[in-house]
Amino acid sequence: MGVVGPTEEEIRKVIMPLMLSGAKMLERHCPKCGSPLFEKDGRVFCPVCEHRSRERKTGAGDVEERLMEKLTELAGSMPDDIALLEKHLSVMEKIIELIGKYRSLEGGK
Ligand SMILES: [Zn+2]
Incomplete structure (x- = not known):
C-alpha cells in the first residue's frame, strides 16, 4: 500500500x-x-x-481488527479508580481472549 495523504474530504470531515x-x-x-x-x-x-479503518469496517469482517482497535482504545484510557480499572482490565482480558480465538479460527492465514 502506498502512502495516501488525507483527501480534501477527510480534512473537511475529520x-x-x-x-x-x-x-x-x-x-x-x-x-x-x-x-x-x-x-x-x-x-x-x-x-x-x-476514520479510514472505521469506514472499512462497515462489513461483518475484520472483527479481529475491530477488537484490536477497542483494545488500543481501552489501553489508552485506563481509569485511576481501582474498581473501575479492574473492570477495565477484565474487559481487556476478554477482548484478548477473543482475539486469540479468532486467530486460531482463521488458522494462520
Ligand atoms: Zn494516518
Whole structure:
C-alpha cells in the first residue's frame, strides 16, 4: 500500500471538526498517511487512519481488527479508580481472549 495523504474530504470531515473540538494538533505526522497527528485526552492518534479503518469496517469482517482497535482504545484510557480499572482490565482480558480465538479460527492465514 502506498502512502495516501488525507483527501480534501477527510480534512473537511475529520481533521477540521477535530481541531474545533479542542484536540491538539501535534508537529508529528502519521507515518502511514502523512496526516498531522492529534492529541486528545492524553492519547496521540491519527484521525485519518482511524476514520479510514472505521469506514472499512462497515462489513461483518475484520472483527479481529475491530477488537484490536477497542483494545488500543481501552489501553489508552485506563481509569485511576481501582474498581473501575479492574473492570477495565477484565474487559481487556476478554477482548484478548477473543482475539486469540479468532486467530486460531482463521488458522494462520
Ligand atoms: Zn494516518
